[in-house]
Amino acid sequence: MDSKNTQQLELEQISKRLQDALTARTQLEYRYEQDVSQLSRFIAQLITAGQGLDGQLDGPLMKLRQQLQSKPDLDLLAPQLKQLTHNLQAFGLKLKQQLRDCYDISNEVTEYLRTKFSQQPQQRQQLRQLLDALDSPNLTLLHYVPILLSLLKLLQQLPVAKHKTAEAHAEDAGTTQTSMAADDIRQIRDELLNQLSMIEFPQASAADVNQLRQALLQTEQRDQLLQQCLAIIRIIVKNIHQERLSAQQFLLSLNDTLALVHAGLAEVDQSSQQHHQAQRQLSEQIQNDVQGMSNSVESATQLQDLKRDIQQHVSIIAQALQKKASLEQQQQQDMQRQLAQMQTRLQEVEHEADSYKKRLAEQKFKSLQDSLTRLPNRTAFEERLELEYKRWQRAKTPLALAVADIDHFKRINDNYGHIAGDKTLQVIANMLKKSLRETDFVCRYGGEEFVIIFPQTAIAEVTAVLNSTRERIKQIPFKFRQQDIRISISIGAAGFTRPQDDIAQVFERADKALYRAKRQGRDQVVIDAS
Numbered sequence: 001m002d003s004k005n006t007q008q009l010e011l012e013q014i015s016k017r018l019q020d021a022l023t024a025r026t027q028l029e030y031r032y033e034q035d036v037s038q039l040s041r042f043i044a045q046l047i048t049a050g051q052g053l054d055g056q057l058d059g060p061l062m063k064l065r066q067q068l069q070s071k072p073d074l075d076l077l078a079p080q081l082k083q084l085t086h087n088l089q090a091f092g093l094k095l096k097q098q099l100r101d102c103y104d105i106s107n108e109v110t111e112y113l114r115t116k117f118s119q120q121p122q123q124r125q126q127l128r129q130l131l132d133a134l135d136s137p138n139l140t141l142l143h144y145v146p147i148l149l150s151l152l153k154l155l156q157q158l159p160v161a162k163h164k165t166a167e168a169h170a171e172d173a174g175t176t177q178t179s180m181a182a183d184d185i186r187q188i189r190d191e192l193l194n195q196l197s198m199i200e201f202p203q204a205s206a207a208d209v210n211q212l213r214q215a216l217l218q219t220e221q222r223d224q225l226l227q228q229c230l231a232i233i234r235i236i237v238k239n240i241h242q243e244r245l246s247a248q249q250f251l252l253s254l255n256d257t258l259a260l261v262h263a264g265l266a267e268v269d270q271s272s273q274q275h276h277q278a279q280r281q282l283s284e285q286i287q288n289d290v291q292g293m294s295n296s297v298e299s300a301t302q303l304q305d306l307k308r309d310i311q312q313h314v315s316i317i318a319q320a321l322q323k324k325a326s327l328e329q330q331q332q333q334d335m336q337r338q339l340a341q342m343q344t345r346l347q348e349v350e351h352e353a354d355s356y357k358k359r360l361a362e363q364k365f366k367s368l369q370d371s372l373t374r375l376p377n378r379t380a381f382e383e384r385l386e387l388e389y390k391r392w393q394r395a396k397t398p399l400a401l402a403v404a405d406i407d408h409f410k411r412i413n414d415n416y417g418h419i420a421g422d423k424t425l426q427v428i429a430n431m432l433k434k435s436l437r438e439t440d441f442v443c444r445y446g447g448e449e450f451v452i453i454f455p456q457t458a459i460a461e462v463t464a465v466l467n468s469t470r471e472r473i474k475q476i477p478f479k480f481r482q483q484d485i486r487i488s489i490s491i492g493a494a495g496f497t498r499p500q501d502d503i504a505q506v507f508e509r510a511d512k513a514l515y516r517a518k519r520q521g522r523d524q525v526v527i528d529a530s
């Protein structure tokens, strides 16, 4: 009985274990089906998202999606999945090639545009940012969309626009009004700042202009920008008006003086004619008396009568001679007085002309100076480079050129404000000037860019001086908001070495070298080796 019971118990236990195993298996199958179904839905969604990526993949992927929607037989799916894996690998390779093509074409177009915009700081800056974006790691095709769009925009700015029809221009104006991009606003704003730094305003307007500059630096809105443009134009018009008034005053005063001198000369002329007539009358009188004396001598019969006659004539001649002498003296005095008067007035006008000339010279000097850094500006640079270039052509003395750019300058503005940015520009400008020789010419080319001309210097000689300048700038202890900041610059340099070199080509080579310095990690000097 006992053994029967024991067997019964064992059977029940085995049956229960079997039952448990069956339940676990059912649960496992259920979970498996759930997972497969979830995975299938996920794959189906992936397929939907990937639709249109590649024509050759679209068909098989759609078929797979349909199959996954019903309960798929994985064994039947296996060869199809194998084919798809193969297709996907091919697609991956194609994608890689397309990415390489995008990179190459973007680089090529950027390089081309750099040659076209070599004299436009805003566009060059934009191109440099695009090159930076191209160097970012892990770019996908999607990342290329904004890059290619920016390149397209820049291409549209090329001079082809000259041939546009009137309607096209009108159309452009319409779209500009409604969709002026933030980039465009920034570009116009930076160019305005550049232009503003090229004009020296009189003391009376300096405060207004400075306020406007500060406001401009923070402008992001089109309406704000328009208002500021208007304000700038008003200040410029006011100054032109004042300048015109002061030139008018000077011309009026010059006119008065000329009228005075003219009247003086007429007076001198009239009095000299009167004197001349009086002198002639006196001379005639003397001549008559001399003739009278001669007649008396000829007709004289009595010595006594002759003596009396001659005495009379001599006395008249003596009086006439005395009158003549006093007339001459008076004429001389009159002339001296009139001359002195004219001289005083001429001296006054000469003095006015001198101060006017000085003002004009000052204005010329100021129009060649950047008002923020007090360095020569781009106009001055162009004048000087033209001169040095002619000297190089004539005398074949060596000549080199460097373009320097502050690294990550935007961060200074963004993190510490534009006043800190302005101060940074001033300090770096001073250090550049201090680190270079008197005979070297450094200017603020625009924004945070400086250009240096090295007259009578071969390109091989500039590396050391540029590197020491770069080091000195890096050592400047900037402190913003209690933070110690180190600021570096990147420099590209090129020399006038080939007989056919012209200014644009050498500038372009120096600029290209600067791009390389930026792309290789900044804070370095790159010398053009071509």
Ligand SMILES: Nc1nc2c(ncn2[C@@H]2O[C@H](COP(=O)(O)OP(=O)(O)OP(=O)(O)O)[C@@H](O)[C@H]2O)c(=O)[nH]1
Binding pocket: 125, 126, 128, 129, 132, 190, 193, 217, 372, 405, 406, 407, 408, 409, 410, 411, 413, 417, 418, 419, 420, 421, 422, 425, 446, 447, 448, 518, 522
């Ligand atoms: N404070 C101040 N900022 C200026 C002036 N002119 C230009 N800028 C700013 O200088 C910045 C230049 O920035 P980016 O062209 O992006 O170049 P970056 O930040 O120096 O970067 P990299 O050149 O690539 O190292 C822009 O934000 C301009 O607004 C100026 O006169 N004063």
